[in-house]
Amino acid sequence: MIYTEKHAPAVQWRRRREQARARLAAARAALSDCRLCPHDCGVNRLAGGRGLCRADASAHVFCAQIEVGDELELIPTFAIAFNGCDMRCAFCITGADSWNASRGEPFDAWALSRRAEAALDEGARTVMILGGEPTIHLPSVVELVSLLPDATKIVWKTNGFVSTEGRGLAEGLFDVWLVDYKFGNDECAQRLAAIENYQRPVQETVLWAEENTELIVRHLLMPGHVDCCWDSVARWLARHLPSTKVSLRSGYWPAWKARGTSELARTVTRAEEGRAVDIAGAYGLHLIE
Amino acid sequence: MKTTVHLRRKPRQPSASVEDILILSDGKIMAHNLSPRMAALLSELSPNDKAMRRRSGAKTSESQHELRART
Numbered sequence: 001m002i003y004t005e006k007h008a009p010a011v012q013w014r015r016r017r018e019q020a021r022a023r024l025a026a027a028r029a030a031l032s033d034c035r036l037c038p039h040d041c042g043v044n045r046l047a048g049g050r051g052l053c054r055a056d057a058s059a060h061v062f063c064a065q066i067e068v069g070d071e072l073e074l075i076p077t078f079a080i081a082f083n084g085c086d087m088r089c090a091f092c093i094t095g096a097d098s099w100n101a102s103r104g105e106p107f108d109a110w111a112l113s114r115r116a117e118a119a120l121d122e123g124a125r126t127v128m129i130l131g132g133e134p135t136i137h138l139p140s141v142v143e144l145v146s147l148l149p150d151a152t153k154i155v156w157k158t159n160g161f162v163s164t165e166g167r168g169l170a171e172g173l174f175d176v177w178l179v180d181y182k183f184g185n186d187e188c189a190q191r192l193a194a195i196e197n198y199q200r201p202v203q204e205t206v207l208w209a210e211e212n213t214e215l216i217v218r219h220l221l222m223p224g225h226v227d228c229c230w231d232s233v234a235r236w237l238a239r240h241l242p243s244t245k246v247s248l249r250s251g252y253w254p255a256w257k258a259r260g261t262s263e264l265a266r267t268v269t270r271a272e273e274g275r276a277v278d279i280a281g282a283y284g285l286h287l288i289e
Numbered sequence: 290m291k292t293t294v295h296l297r298r299k300p301r302q303p304s305a306s307v308e309d310i311l312i313l314s315d316g317k318i319m320a321h322n323l324s325p326r327m328a329a330l331l332s333e334l335s336p337n338d339k340a341m342r343r344r345s346g347a348k349t350s351e352s353q354h355e356l357r358a359r360t
Contacts, residue, residue, distance in 0.1 A: 063307045068344040069323030075347045076325060093309065093321050251319040253311045267313065289340065
């Protein structure tokens with residue numbers, strides 16, 4: 001097998017734990033003036049301050065288990081879900097946990113790394129770190145990565161709403177960036193996730209991830225948003241990253257606040273699903289299952 | 290009549306497994322946080338669901354792992 005510099009796992013693995021250990025102090029210090037995401041709050045989380053994500057310096061985990069619902073090339077995965085998020089998606093299926101950074105079990109890097117190792121021994125192919133949004137807990141994640149076995153294939157599942165500083169702290173630590181590109185325009189992002197200026201940072205993250213690691217872009221189809229969101233995302237991907245793996249997910253259901261929102265109170269129809277696949281085909285996207 | 294069934298398995302211990310299953314009136318099954326064991330069960334219930342069959346084929350000795358996690 002020929003390894004390129006970009007995807008050189010054997011080299012990267014040897015250095016990853018070392019990199020993570022060397023980055024721990026800087027990651028922790030970043031919380032004193034938190035700008036890990038584009039909200040750019042600048043609060044001192046080490047002193048108990050909380051920005052828009054409402055997370056202080058502590059991290060909590062609401063789920064850590066083997067799962068097979070993600071992309072086929074990543075499963076079975078040992079999925080570790082952190083509480084707290086920098087977005088407020090009305091349809092969040094884990095809203096109660098994702099919106100509340102203080103719920104869940106207190107983060108224990110050593111215990112989680114041991115459980116991850118056990119899962120890998122028993123057949124898990126990857127370890128997936130997700131949320132909520134894990135970016136807001138990068139210091140804890142860096143600590144976890146510093147304890148994982150060198151050969152672990154680590155997947156970073158993110159909403160892409162990550163700052164330059166956040167990407168810098170994450171660089172070199174993960175094998176796959178699974179970026180959930182949710183909205184095709186700023187208006188839908190503002191209305192459904194309370195996010196201003198969504199597009200630019202997410203597109204920057206996607207382009208950065210393509211350049212620096214292995215990338216999978218995921219898009220969850222939402223009812224009534226095939227044209228405004230999926231078509232727009234697909235068109236952008238076709239233009240900028242035509243060979244990137246794209247995972248089009250149709251399993252939306254009205255959860256959390258979406259139950260009371262007429263715009264989102266139904267599942268995606270088969271017609272919408274079919275049209276979305278047609279759009280992907282028309283743009284020549286590389287869909288994966 | 291349009292009906293859906295939403296099942297949630299969430300034990301008190303957050304470290305144990307969490308999963309959500311939604312069964313629509315047309316028989317379509319959707320899942321979140323799908324465990325290997327549930328994938329195998331759903332695949333048996335719906336043998337024509339190719340996607341579920343592929344996921345149920347992604348095997349681990351999950352049952353042992355879950356027991357370990359709970360103790």
